[in-house]
Amino acid sequence: MSWSGHYLDGRSAERRRATAQVTASGLEIITEDGAVRQWPFAQIRQTQGRYAGEPVRLERGGAAAESLIVEDVGLLTALRQATNGPRGRFHDPRRRRLRAPLTLGAGLAAVGLALGLYVWGIPTLAAATAHLVPTAWETRLGDEIYRRLVRPEDRCGDPERQRAIDAIVARLTEAGGTGAYRLQVTVVDWPQFNALALPGGQIVVMRGLLDRTDSAEMLAGVLAHEAQHILRRHTTRAVIQHASTALMVAAIAGDVSGLAAFALEGARAVAALSYSRQAEAEADAEGLRMLLRARIDPTPMIAFFDRVVREEDLEEPNEGLRRYLTTHPANRERVARLRSLAAGAPAGARLLAGADWAEIKRICGG
């Protein structure tokens, strides 16, 4: 049995018609000019011809290898029979039939792996790595997200009222516990009932939420809660988790490049991030402790959360509230836990004594 194809000598790009046959010791190749070449089995390797329609390419030699190209995959079968040698050196054309089921299996396994990573792997990884990120990186990341999220014209920057809000932050942090973080609160002129913490120390309070607070203590409660998300690195963890998920999706969709772009894309979606129930409980408890350390009366904070819970029970919570609830799931249990934690705490000194909260709330004008 002989196979026809063509032969390349590895020295020039000229191709010669050739026939080949399998002998006891190797492959005998006869080119159209009559030259005969013997390729011992041990020196032959296959470099192409694993896919349907792809000719078989056999090579012999080092960098400037000679090649034999034959269309018929029967040559591979003959070589396998003749060598009976190490498996995998020559592709077995019969194994192509296995390819479809194996690919299907790999596909199903990939779906399983992806789900496992999403549900368990990535959250675990994010929790473990969030604590390894230097604070300076967190700050930089937070600043970058802030820059993308908040347009300068949306910022409510009335200096007088901002000073009052900064005073609340100063009260919260003067008892320590903030480590290397410098907390910075910005009010933005958005109607949503929400506040969000960015990695590194930025807290963005939306006008919709500020409007609904009755006192400086209520805002302090919200700030203490958000500050804990920063200090406990919940936000950083959420950003890592989001970016890793985006990366995984990209890997599945076939484009794994532009890592930085994906990371930032993930960062931009930070506004829609939600924390785990456990992270929320932690921020509640630690936020409350932060208030107590700062000698701020926790009752208004609890009243505020209570109000959120009550309104949730109403038939139709308004759109802004609904959004707050999806990112800050509130429930009676949480309020009850806060009450028990706060029991017996001294009332504390008034925040911003003598100032008119209704007046400060108008930081966005109007």
Added chain:
Amino acid sequence: MLLVEAVPSSVAPAVAGPHRLRFHGRASSLFGIHIVNVFFTLLTLGLYYFWAKARVRRYVFGQTEFDGDRFLFEGRGLEMLLGFVKAVVVFGLPLAALNYVPPFLEVGRAVTVATSLAAYGLVLVLIPVARSGARRYRLSRTSWRGIRLSFRGRTLEFVRVFVGGALLSAITLGLYYPAFVVRNHGFLTRHSYVGGARFDFDGRGPDLLVDFLYAVLLTLPTLGLVWFWFVAAKRRYLWQHTRLGEARFQSTITGGRLLRLKLGNLALIVVTLGLGWPLASVRTARFLCRHIWLEGALDAAAIRQEIQTATATGEGLLGLFEADLDMG
């Protein structure tokens, strides 16, 4: 025993064109490769990415035929991984240091600004280093008819061409941009070889300026679609000024065809949530093979083997900067 026809002479004359490209690849095979790649990439938490890249490239090159013979890609996942690691250590870390360390040290504003500028400058220099390095790697691992391809341009020289052109483009508010593109391409082409046969490029910088100005002027009225025609004109121009020995490349890429291809691919990818990219890749490869060919005498016997070495560092560096716009 086998009887062999006697052929009078093995000295084949140079064969006149057209020398066509053909793409044999099938989306189903590429999809299968991709599924398996996804599986291993997830299993290894991303490490397999480099092997995946090698497999896709090996398939795509192996399915691309020029003048009756397929290309062979012999790059390896491990060397691409090592190239990437080396690129991160040698180039990525200094870049990250320039970007992140000054704010961390709380040095003065002037120092921060200076290091940021240095970082931008470094990126401007590293992009041509990456592009020429990646080309050097890819060509060195590619062969046709058993003859290795190579890129032999000196990296520093390309950095000079690229950085100079980029600065000139900025100074002239973009007027120099078309010449910048042509000169970069010219440099990369003129230093590319099949064996000992060098590609040549005889395009001149200013030739694309008129097309470019048209495109700029018509951007608003055509909602930007005119750029498809500019890109097509650019590609035709670049190919038609590329020669291999006596032969010259030809191209029939037009704006309309390019627009159809790209819109089709976009629709495919959007509708399939990204899973359709193997089909999009196959469509692109078929398109390129149909609309680019080599015209004129090609003397295969005169293309002699000459082997150049290359590492995968440039390939890894390019991975840090830009998406793989080429196939695989």
